[in-house]
Amino acid sequence: MASSIRVRAVLNGDLAEVQTLIQHPMDTGLVKDAKGELIPAHYIQQLTFVHKDKTVFLADWGTAVSKDPYVKFAFKGAAKGDQLKVSWVDSKGGTDSLTATIQ
Amino acid sequence: MTVLRLALGLGFALGLVASGVAAADKTDPVTEAKAFQQFFVKKFPKVAFDDFVNGPYSMNEDMRRQWEDKEQFPPYEFALEAGKEMFGKPFKNGKTYADCFPNGGIGIRQTYPYFDDKEGKVITLELALNRCREANGEQPYSYVKDEMAALTVYMAYTSRGKRFEIKIPDDPRALDAYEKGKEYFYTRRGQLNFSCASCHVQSPGERIRAEILAPALGILNAMPIYRSEWSGMGTISRRFVTCNSQTRAVPVEPQSDEYRNLEYYLSYVSNGLPVSGPGARP
Amino acid sequence: MTASFGPLATRRLILKGAGLVALIGLGNAVLHATPVFAAANDDKYPEDAFRQKNVGDAIKALYGRDHEASDKIKLDAPEIAENGGVVPIALTTTLPNVTSIAFIVAENPSALAASYKITEGTVPAVANRLKMAKTSNVIALVESGGKLYSATKEVKVTVGGCGG
Numbered sequence: 116m117a118s119s120i121r122v123r124a125v126l127n128g129d130l131a132e133v134q135t136l137i138q139h140p141m142d143t144g145l146v147k148d149a150k151g152e153l154i155p156a157h158y159i160q161q162l163t164f165v166h167k168d169k170t171v172f173l174a175d176w177g178t179a180v181s182k183d184p185y186v187k188f189a190f191k192g193a194a195k196g197d198q199l200k201v202s203w204v205d206s207k208g209g210t211d212s213l214t215a216t217i218q
Numbered sequence: 219m220t221v222l223r224l225a226l227g228l229g230f231a232l233g234l235v236a237s238g239v240a241a242a243d244k245t246d247p248v249t250e251a252k253a254f255q256q257f258f259v260k261k262f263p264k265v266a267f268d269d270f271v272n273g274p275y276s277m278n279e280d281m282r283r284q285w286e287d288k289e290q291f292p293p294y295e296f297a298l299e300a301g302k303e304m305f306g307k308p309f310k311n312g313k314t315y316a317d318c319f320p321n322g323g324i325g326i327r328q329t330y331p332y333f334d335d336k337e338g339k340v341i342t343l344e345l346a347l348n349r350c351r352e353a354n355g356e357q358p359y360s361y362v363k364d365e366m367a368a369l370t371v372y373m374a375y376t377s378r379g380k381r382f383e384i385k386i387p388d389d390p391r392a393l394d395a396y397e398k399g400k401e402y403f404y405t406r407r408g409q410l411n412f413s414c415a416s417c418h419v420q421s422p423g424e425r426i427r428a429e430i431l432a433p434a435l436g437i438l439n440a441m442p443i444y445r446s447e448w449s450g451m452g453t454i455s456r457r458f459v460t461c462n463s464q465t466r467a468v469p470v471e472p473q474s475d476e477y478r479n480l481e482y483y484l485s486y487v488s489n490g491l492p493v494s495g496p497g498a499r500p
Numbered sequence: 501m502t503a504s505f506g507p508l509a510t511r512r513l514i515l516k517g518a519g520l521v522a523l524i525g526l527g528n529a530v531l532h533a534t535p536v537f538a539a540a541n542d543d544k545y546p547e548d549a550f551r552q553k554n555v556g557d558a559i560k561a562l563y564g565r566d567h568e569a570s571d572k573i574k575l576d577a578p579e580i581a582e583n584g585g586v587v588p589i590a591l592t593t594t595l596p597n598v599t600s601i602a603f604i605v606a607e608n609p610s611a612l613a614a615s616y617k618i619t620e621g622t623v624p625a626v627a628n629r630l631k632m633a634k635t636s637n638v639i640a641l642v643e644s645g646g647k648l649y650s651a652t653k654e655v656k657v658t659v660g661g662c663g664g
Binding site: 280281283284285287288293427428446447449500 | 580581585586587590629
């Protein structure tokens with residue numbers, strides 16, 4: 116099954132600029148479905164980015180992060196061809212990860 | 219002659235339909251399209267011509283910034299991937315969508331809709347896709363749901379940048395379809411008594427409640443669109459239906475004569491503008 | 501996880517505190533020796549902070565201290581959100597030694613929207629997309645050099661982001 120994670124990691128000078136878009140409902144638990152029942156909360160809680168065994172960025176998310184969440188950040192010390200491992204854990208214990216190559 | 223053209227031009231500017239003036243002479247779509255485009259270009263001198271395809275974003279800076287920010291990694295990304303996969307997957311009989319379309323379906327979105335002289339009707343891209351499915355033993359997709367949206371997302375994407383080139387052949391039936399589309403566009407309907415022109419010709423750039431109105435020029439070039447309001451993708455069919463509902467008019471069936479003719483008219487008068495789809499909208 | 505040596509090592513030996521052993525190895529550990537800062541510094545999901553309804557409680561749960569406004573934080577948010585469900589909000593800052601950035605949407609059912617841990621070598625800047633239930637102040641918090649700074653911007657919302 117295809118990963119939910121899409122990553123664009125590009126080197127700009129000495130900075131690796133990372134953009135991530137993840138396919139996830141990020142349900143708040145406040146919305147009702149067509150039958151009038153509450154759709155239970157289901158959202159990514161933690162998203163980590165690891166480069167050469169070091170966590171370069173850690174996101175703690177609540178239900179107020181948009182559906183199909185997006186985040187952008189940048190870090191130093193990467194070289195072209197390096198791997199960046201992106202993983203998430205959600206409120207239902209679901210997980211996914213993807214290893215991207217820095218361009 | 220000049221007076222007549224001026225009157226035709228004014229007719230569009232004021233959103234009038236079938237004024238005696240227009241009916242007095244044979245319709246000249248070429249002239250009408252020019253007048254239509256000139257109306258918007260004059261109304262918005264600061265908007266670059268190609269920018270009209272960006273709808274409300276060509277009308278409001280604050281909104282444009284939010285849109286450009288999201289375009290870095292757009293919300294229709296997943297629909298595009300799904301669409302590409304669907305397009306390439308063979309039907310049960312082994313054939314593919316590519317077999318139904320010129321150039322394998324790649325880079326052709328800008329030629330739809332077209333007038334089919336054998337059938338004597340307007341064929342839109344959505345209709346053509348479902349006909350392809352049915353011709354190959356598959357169930358047609360709903361015109362307003364995600365599968366049709368994904369397919370048209372992919373086809374629009376492969377045609378990005380190509381300029382609309384809608385043709386009206388020298389055939390009275392084609393001219394009639396164009397006329398009917400124009401008539402639908404300018405006719406008031408429903409509880410709010412709005413015509414499409416009420417918002418998209420008379421008030422582009424202004425707000426209706428919370429929304430900034432898009433100009434009619436280039437309004438279909440970004441389709442299909444990911445709408446924040448829908449939290450998802452929508453086809454041209456979906457947008458025509460929901461726009462009718464939102465203006466408290468009774469929608470007709472997707473791909474009915476009215477909608478296909480409307481799409482024909484709106485696409486034709488936007489000839490020369492580039493395909494910007496798939497797009498994102500509020 | 502690298503350890504640093506030289507003059508800082510002596511300071512680290514002197515410092516005491518419950519979470520100290522866990523903190524050694526993080527680039528800026530020496531600045532955050534007191535346990536009350538641990539909440540924003542370890543990798544545990546701040547469940548409690550996300551449960552808080554109002555701004556004050558959320559900041560207290562996440563950082564445990566007061567914040568002061570800083571003009572060294574640039575908070576990018578629209579005047580009027582196109583749609584409350586997806587509001588692009590970004591932050592850049594020239595504050596030094598940033599270890600954490602968080603976003604609070606004051607009028608949301610739970611004020612804390614997102615919190616980011618900035619490690620050494622990572623630029624103190626984040627862009628994300630948040631939901632806003634209605635017109636509200638967006639408060640960005642930046643933890644820099646052990647102190648907490650903030651920037652606030654009001655974003656108008658006409659179509660709520662929580663399904664309304």
